[in-house]
Amino acid sequence: MILTDSHLHSDFSGDSRAPMEQMIQRGIALGLRTMCFTEHMDKDIVTDGLSFEVDMEAYRKGFGALKEKYQNEIELLFGIEVGIEPRLRGFLEEFVRAYEFDFVIGSSHIVDGIDPYYPVYYEGRTEEEAYRRYFESVLENLDAFADVDVYGHLDYVVRYGPNKNRYFSYEKYRDVIDPILEVLIGRGIGLEINSGGYKRGLGITNPCPEIIRAYRRMGGSLVTVGSDAHAPEQIADEFGRVREILLDCGFDCYAVFRERKPEFIPL
Numbered sequence: 538m539i540l541t542d543s544h545l546h547s548d549f550s551g552d553s554r555a556p557m558e559q560m561i562q563r564g565i566a567l568g569l570r571t572m573c574f575t576e577h578m579d580k581d582i583v584t585d586g587l588s589f590e591v592d593m594e595a596y597r598k599g600f601g602a603l604k605e606k607y608q609n610e611i612e613l614l615f616g617i618e619v620g621i622e623p624r625l626r627g628f629l630e631e632f633v634r635a636y637e638f639d640f641v642i643g644s645s646h647i648v649d650g651i652d653p654y655y656p657v658y659y660e661g662r663t664e665e666e667a668y669r670r671y672f673e674s675v676l677e678n679l680d681a682f683a684d685v686d687v688y689g690h691l692d693y694v695v696r697y698g699p700n701k702n703r704y705f706s707y708e709k710y711r712d713v714i715d716p717i718l719e720v721l722i723g724r725g726i727g728l729e730i731n732s733g734g735y736k737r738g739l740g741i742t743n744p745c746p747e748i749i750r751a752y753r754r755m756g757g758s759l760v761t762v763g764s765d766a767h768a769p770e771q772i773a774d775e776f777g778r779v780r781e782i783l784l785d786c787g788f789d790c791y792a793v794f795r796e797r798k799p800e801f802i803p804l
């Protein structure tokens with residue numbers, strides 16, 4: 538059983554309405570041992586009137602009070618999901634050091650100024666071109682900023698393409714995915730296994746099992762598991778299936794980060 542969820546949002550993130558305390562109570566009811574909150578920090582990003590920049594003072598205070606209140610019931614960890622873009626290099630270098638984070642997820646949410654969540658990202662190019670550009674930009678992001686513990690939902694773009702993951706495969710994009718995996722492994726950055734793909738209609742994790750298997754084959758050994766829940770009912774979603782996938786891909790443990798150091802837990 539995987540009893541740690543390392544990718545969680547609450548209403549400190551612009552796209553969640555769930556109070557953190559409700560998230561925690563659900564985690565306790567599910568029997569989780571550890572929950573790591575990873576609120577959004579996408580600097581200067583406002584979409585549909587929602588800011589994706591967390592209010593750090595409010596987050597720190599709110600989290601701190603709940604961590605103390607629930608200390609005998611569940612372990613709560615203080616994380617962040619930073620949206621990486623090359624323009625943010627200087628900001629992110631300072632930001633991740635300015636707070637005592639347990640865990641830092643680096644994610645690509647914006648490519649050339651556009652979130653692939655929006656149809657405009659696919660206009661004027663084929664789905665394959667749009668997906669390729671996404672993976673190329675991940676490599677550019679890692680070149681700009683790599684002080685992260687894991688890379689989040691590596692194939693995020695397939696959640697939102699016109700055909701989602703119907704025509705997507707690791708093999709088809711291997712030439713742009715393998716260089717990313719090489720950088721992750723070379724720099725000791727882990728691969729986040731994100732079960733949010735299930736509830737978004739992919740029927741599978743982000744990244745897909747073929748990418749997880751490739752990461753393992755190339756020598757990668759550091760994975761974390763998160764649901765990317767934005768509401769209580771999504772917490773630890775499909776973790777049973779994630780465990781099966783990881784075992785099948787050759788992993789025997791997953792990691793939990795505290796003070797930015799991994800502890801490996803048998804699957």
Ligand SMILES: [Zn+2]
Pocket residue numbers: 618644646689690
């Ligand atoms: Zn994300």
Ligand SMILES: [Zn+2]
Pocket residue numbers: 544546618765
């Ligand atoms: Zn997230």
